[in-house]
Amino acid sequence: MILGLDIGGANTKVASSDGSLAERIYLPLWLGARLDVELERLAELNPRAVAAVMTGELADCFENKMIGIISIKTAIEEAFQCPSYFWGVNGFDPQDLIELAGANWSVSANYLSRELGECLFVDMGSTTVDLIPIKEKPLASKTDFLRLTNGELLYTGMLRTCVGNILRFGRIKGKRVQISSEIFAITADVHLVLGDLSLEEYICQTPDGSGKDKKSALQRLARCVCADLGEIGEDGALAIAEQVRDRQLRMIIDAIYHQANKHDLTRVVAAGIGENLICRAASYLGLDILPLSRIYGPNLSNIFPAFAVARQLEMDIS
C-alpha cells in the first residue's frame, strides 16, 4: 500500500491509499514533539511508497519555511526505506522545494477536481479553514500568505483557536464584557460544552492541563471573563460558548459567501473535523452541500489531505 502523510504544526495525519488506515496524531512540532520517533513507528507498516504533504514548516521552531521544509522532508526520508514523494503546490517533486510549503490543501483540491469537478472545497481543521475554489482546476493562490490575503485561508478552527481571538466582547446576563486575551479556553472547549465535539475528538491539550470533561471546560470558559463558575454560573459560561460558536459560524459564512460569489460556484464540498459547521454555513447560504464523510466516511474526511496525497501518487504511478 501507499502511505499518505500530512505533517502539520500541531497534528500529523496518516492514511493509506486504500482508505483502510486513517489516523490523526497530536504532535506539536513547536513544542519539540518527536516527529522522527513517530515516523519510525509508521515505517513498520512497510508501505511500498510514501506520499507526503506538509504545513508544519510554518511552526515557529523553524527559523524560516525552507529550514522547516528540509527538516521535515529529511525526517521522512530517513525514517522510510521505500521511495518517498513530496507534493508541492504544482504537483509531485517540484523544481523548487519552497513549493512544498503549506501544500496540503492543494493535493486535496487536485484530487477532488478530478473526482467531483466544479465546487468550493472547504476543509476545517483544528486551527484553520481552507477555502479552495475549483473550476476546471483548483484556483487558489500558491502561498499561505497570498491565500490569507485572498480569503482562501481563514484562521479559525474547531480545536485550538483561542476564544478571545474569535470573540472580543461577550454578553453575560445583559452586560457587555471584554474577553481576556489569555488562552484560558479554546474552541475545543466551546464545541465540547455545546455538544458539537465528542470527548474523543478533543485531541489537543487543554489550555490549563486539567480535564476534558464538560465541567472543566465550563470553568475554562468562565476564566475568559476573569470569573469562576461561582460568579457567572454554568449559564454564563454556556452563553460565552454560544456566542463564540455563532461568531465563528458567521466568519465561515462570510468566507464561503465571498469565494462562492467571486467564482460563481453553487456547490460546497465540506471536509475536516469542522465538516458539520461548514455544512451549516453553506446551508444558511442556500448552496448545495456535499460532505466528504458521505463519500469517504468520517475518518477520511477528517484527514483528507493525507488520503488524497496517497491516492494521487497511486494514480500517478499506475
Add this chain to the structure above:
Amino acid sequence: MILGLDIGGANTKVASSDGSLAERIYLPLWLGARLDVELERLAELNPRAVAAVMTGELADCFENKMIGIISIKTAIEEAFQCPSYFWGVNGFDPQDLIELAGANWSVSANYLSRELGECLFVDMGSTTVDLIPIKEKPLASKTDFLRLTNGELLYTGMLRTCVGNILRFGRIKGKRVQISSEIFAITADVHLVLGDLSLEEYICQTPDGSGKDKKSALQRLARCVCADLGEIGEDGALAIAEQVRDRQLRMIIDAIYHQANKHDLTRVVAAGIGENLICRAASYLGLDILPLSRIYGPNLSNIFPAFAVARQLEMDIS
C-alpha cells in the same frame, strides 16, 4: 523595612516601602514557576513586615480563585518569619479571603487617592490595563469580572498580548490580510521593533524561544501572516507592528475617554511599563497628564502596586 509584594500570574513584583528596592521577576505560575523558591530568596532581605497583593489567583493552574488565593497566601506565610498582611479590595486583612482576588489595582488607587486626589489612574502592564476612576475615593468595581464589564480592566498589554488578538486584519503593500490566531508574535515584539521597548524591558519569553533582537522579532511578525521575511520584507513586518501599535493605542484612547467622561475627570495619572503609551492616549484626548515615573522614578512606576502596598502598610502601622 516593609517589603511589598504583587504576585501576578506572569510576573512577581517586589518593592520596599522606602522605594530603594524595585524588582520585577518573570515567574509564570501557570507554567509551574517556583514561587516558593523566589519567596525564600526574598525572605533573606529580613523585612520587619510583608505587605502583599495578588492577581495570580486567576492563573489557570488553580481550579478556582479561592484555591489560588489560599495557595499564594500560604506560600508567603511559609516563606517569611515576619508578620504578613494581605490587601483586599476593601483594605488589609479582609473578613472574606475572596476579597484578595485581583486587588493590586485597589491598593495603588487607595494610596494615590490620599497622595494625589481626584484623577483617572491608568496602569498598563505586560498583559492588561487598569483604569481606576478616583474621586473622593477609588470608584472601580470590586471584582475583575465586574471591572471587565465596566471597562475598568482592559485586556491589552505591553509584552504578552498575542498580535492576532489586537489586529484581526492587517494591510501589507495595499493588500488586506487576516492575522493568524497562533501566538507567532506578541506586543513585546511590536514595541521592540518600533523602538518603544528596550531589550532589557522585554522580560517575558519570546513566543518561538528564539532571540530578542530586532531581526528575530521581525521574523516573528512576518509569521503572523504566514510569511517569512523573504516574502514580505522588513517593511512588511514593520507595517504589521505599526498597525498593532496604532490599534492598541486606539483601544486605550477609547477606554480612557469612556472613564474620564463617565466620571467627569480631567487628569490621567499614568503608571506601568506602558506609561508612555497611556500618556500618548491621554494627550490625544487633551487631558492633563501626570506620569508616576516623574514623582517616583520609572522603576517604581513599573511595579507600582508592590510599592503602594508597602507604603500603605507603613502608614497603617505608624
